[in-house]
Amino acid sequence: MAAQNEQQVLDTNQTHFTIHLQNTTQADNVHAYVKGIDIQRGDLFLLRADGKTPYYPANPPSDGAPLAHDCAIKLGPPGSTTPVTIPHLESGRIYFVIGKLVFALNHGDSAPALVEPSPFDLASKNHDVKWSFTEFTWNSENMYANISFQDFVGLPIGLTLKSGDKTQHVAGLPAGGVSTICKKLEHVAVDHADWAKLVMKTQNGDYLRAITPYNGMTLHPGLFDDYYDKYVDSVWQKYKDQTLLVNTAAAGKLKGHVEDGKLKIGGETFAKPSTADIFSNNSGPFLNQGSDQRKAIIPLLCAGFIRSTLLSDHETPDPDGRQDYYKAKVTDYYAKIVHNVLPDGKGYAFAYDDVKPEGAKDQSGRVQASNPDNLIVTVGGH
Structure with a gap:
């Protein structure tokens, strides 16, 4: 039985927006997860597996509780597009994974806290799968989304936002971009700095993801300690x-x-x-x-x-x-390599990657429009 604060359909009093998720991988088992904070309600929001039914999790009695509903939205085969429908959300994320991800709920003082996947937790059930996410906010003023590499580089994600006759596009990584970045990190030669430790592989030895230097310092104590x-x-x-x-x-x-x-x-x-x-x-x-x-x-x-x-x-x-x-x-080779591999150079490789001199092109990987018509999010690269 659903918790009292759950509902089975989107509130007809709320404005809704459809995001189109396009599978450009070569896999037919790609799933997406959509989460955020419902601006009107102030509650944690997830979409259920059909891509349109809301799930507002109840506050669990203890930490580590599983989600009460299946929130893995199965994308169609390579080349297909899958629509998902959302209300106004802030702090939104769309996760993509080949296979599935594991989420959990922790007990909060007044509301549940979503335990999201970690890119560098070796003990996590999510460690050995290929995944990534894009961030977005959609409110009464605008749609904002960005490509983020501030934690790690994973599955390639691209953005296309259309508003009237204007189209904004962020290419994201090309297909095979993760492997390219990992190989380049393994060949950085700087004294007393082992950039290869940012590379993570599957149990079979395939390139899985590359994590940021700060996450690398967390995972490998002593790494980069006096680098700068x-x-x-x-x-x-x-x-x-x-x-x-x-x-x-x-x-x-x-x-x-x-x-x-x-x-x-x-x-x-x-x-x-x-x-x-x-x-x-x-x-x-x-x-x-x-x-x-x-x-x-x-x-x-x-x-x-x-x-x-x-x-x-x-x-x-x-x-x-x-x-x-x-x-x-002495520089941030992770950020350097990520920007060099991106076809258009666009994507947040660190928190303040939107800093630029006056008149320069933005390289932060964001799209924004006050009257969005269509947001297409691709996974897999081109």
Whole structure:
């Protein structure tokens, strides 16, 4: 019997939108899972296996409870398109997997918490399957979706958003892109940095996915511990004598310099970041809290370190854009390789990959429209 807060059909008082899921893999056992927060209700939302019936999970009495309904939406054979229908959702995700994924529910204070697959949990039942996800929000103002590699690189996913006579397209990885990225990571030769440890394989030895450097540090303690230390020291030395220009949109162009061992920018002060702070984009001096000015500066510093542009140019974002990114020996090779393998270079390889100089093309892999007509999400690459 369904829990009291579940319902069997989409609320007719809500606006609905149909997303088209296209299977471009060579597999006929591809499934999708759609989850988010129902904006009107404020509840956790999943779609059931038919792609149209809502499932609002009840709060389980204990952690690790299974889903009460089958939420694996079976896609048609290669080349086919499967429609799914959603209400207004925020924090949405569409998972794709060859085979199936395992989700669970944890007990929360007032609502259930969805336990989602982890890309680097070796003990997880989801470890040995090929999967990935795309993120989206659809509300009364717009449809927003993006290709994310901020945790790992998995099944290739592409986006096409149509609105009136305008079409936005993000190609995503090509077919075989995961293997290409893994092979390139295995051949990065940098002292005291084993980038090959970001590569994960199936029990049969096939390339499965590549995880981000920060997740690699979590999985392999000691990996990359002091990787950026000398680069950070060189940045601090440079800006003792020179001025760093931080070009924020909200606060304008701020001046920065190192004084008493701290980098002072505008009214904010930053201690030296560790490698973990740089790869996480959200710890130590880069913890996303504080004044609006500080929150405007953090993405620009993070992007400068990840892309290794703070020594080659005295301004961030680097006004020369992509041609200057990842040129230093010490850089984020994961982000560099991901962008090089993407046909259009578009996709979030780190949290602040949308940082760009004025007038430059966006490379974050997002699509957005206030009056969307159609969103097509492809899985498998082309």
